[in-house]
Amino acid sequence: MVIAKAWALKKHFDGFPKTSDFDLKKIELPNLKDGELLLESVFLSVDPYMRPYSRRDMKEGDIMIGTQVARVVESKNPAFTVGAFVVAGRGWRTHFISDGKDLQLLPSNWPESLPVSLALGTVGMPGLTAYFGLLEVCKMKPGETVLVNAAAGAVGSVVGQLAKIGGCKVVGCAGSDDKVAYLKKIGFDEAFNYKTVKSLDEALHKASPDGYDCFFDNVGGEFASVAINQMKKYGRIAVCGAISQYNDSVPQKGPYVQLPMIFKELRMEGFLVTQWNSRREEGLQALLKWVMEGKVKCHEQVTEGFENMPMAFIGMLKGENLGKAVVKV
Numbered sequence: 001m002v003i004a005k006a007w008a009l010k011k012h013f014d015g016f017p018k019t020s021d022f023d024l025k026k027i028e029l030p031n032l033k034d035g036e037l038l039l040e041s042v043f044l045s046v047d048p049y050m051r052p053y054s055r056r057d058m059k060e061g062d063i064m065i066g067t068q069v070a071r072v073v074e075s076k077n078p079a080f081t082v083g084a085f086v087v088a089g090r091g092w093r094t095h096f097i098s099d100g101k102d103l104q105l106l107p108s109n110w111p112e113s114l115p116v117s118l119a120l121g122t123v124g125m126p127g128l129t130a131y132f133g134l135l136e137v138c139k140m141k142p143g144e145t146v147l148v149n150a151a152a153g154a155v156g157s158v159v160g161q162l163a164k165i166g167g168c169k170v171v172g173c174a175g176s177d178d179k180v181a182y183l184k185k186i187g188f189d190e191a192f193n194y195k196t197v198k199s200l201d202e203a204l205h206k207a208s209p210d211g212y213d214c215f216f217d218n219v220g221g222e223f224a225s226v227a228i229n230q231m232k233k234y235g236r237i238a239v240c241g242a243i244s245q246y247n248d249s250v251p252q253k254g255p256y257v258q259l260p261m262i263f264k265e266l267r268m269e270g271f272l273v274t275q276w277n278s279r280r281e282e283g284l285q286a287l288l289k290w291v292m293e294g295k296v297k298c299h300e301q302v303t304e305g306f307e308n309m310p311m312a313f314i315g316m317l318k319g320e321n322l323g324k325a326v327v328k329v
């Protein structure tokens, strides 16, 4: 008999999540029926969306939402062999049973040398967010200037590298000097620490005196309010995330976007990566190819131990991660 461990939401987050908001549960799993398989999580993802989605989709006592790379440990389903790796969306659990319908096998050409954890990051949902957000929302073109914030994170680091591949100039902002050094190492043309610059407005202007054609916004709030004034005429803003607002108990107030939107004739579009679920394979194959060619570099912030999931999640929200934050079970 297998006893799974799982993290539940004990108490809805009030402001910044605390470790006391989580509860570690033990769940006894039944024997497999025909068509079912038993899986163990090998890597679990901690993502910003878990913060706003917990309020929208969960009640207290529910297992935390999320995705994992899991290994098949027992199979009564001929489509899945023991040892195969899949991506699943079964929340913060060590083990689970599936009928296979909710599982995505890793691409069949996944190289043995490539860590499977990347299926939660650069060659997974965050990478796809960068890919479709840049191509379909920003509609970047060679020679343009792209601005991205939370640039050293899972999505932002891929945004910058794809924009370079696409022939753009890239400016990235991140919250520590180490992150800024990393951005320069992976090819960003300009990068600065938004926490230590005297004036964000001046820093953005210095990095690109002519302004920005594309702004891939992961942060929202005050940063976005300042950056919008540095857009070029007909610029495009991809509203990907608003992490600076996820922990607010009281909604932030303006400045408001209408005047620069009108006078610069901007386009601003919010999106969810799930919009392109039907093109997932296209995106994964493109990302996998660039990673294998060394054109897209990957960094992961790996926290060891399932018991440390809440800490890893809270740490990511505080900006402690460089690259994709994952937990190794």
Ligand SMILES: NC(=O)C1=CN([C@@H]2O[C@H](COP(=O)(O)OP(=O)(O)OC[C@H]3O[C@@H](n4cnc5c(N)ncnc54)[C@H](OP(=O)(O)O)[C@@H]3O)[C@@H](O)[C@H]2O)C=CC1
Binding pocket: 047, 048, 049, 125, 126, 129, 150, 151, 152, 153, 154, 155, 156, 173, 174, 175, 176, 179, 218, 219, 239, 240, 241, 242, 243, 244, 245, 271, 272, 273, 274, 316, 317, 318, 319, 320, 321, 323, 324, 325
């Ligand atoms: N629309 C969609 O479909 C998707 C949207 N997203 C969004 O993309 C964004 C990035 O996600 P992801 O790459 O997974 O996460 P990251 O790996 O970038 O981790 C989050 C980062 O956000 C930064 N951050 C935290 N708080 C603030 C703040 N108050 N102001 C500025 N930056 C802050 C921190 O970096 P720093 O040190 O630089 O502050 C932190 O490391 C999030 O907003 C997320 O919700 C992600 C996936 C899909």
Ligand SMILES: CCCCCCCCC/C=C/C=O
Binding pocket: 048, 049, 065, 066, 067, 089, 090, 091, 125, 240, 241, 272, 273, 274
């Ligand atoms: C339980 C798995 C849910 C996966 C959802 C992935 C969609 C992410 C969209 C992100 C939005 C903002 O961060």
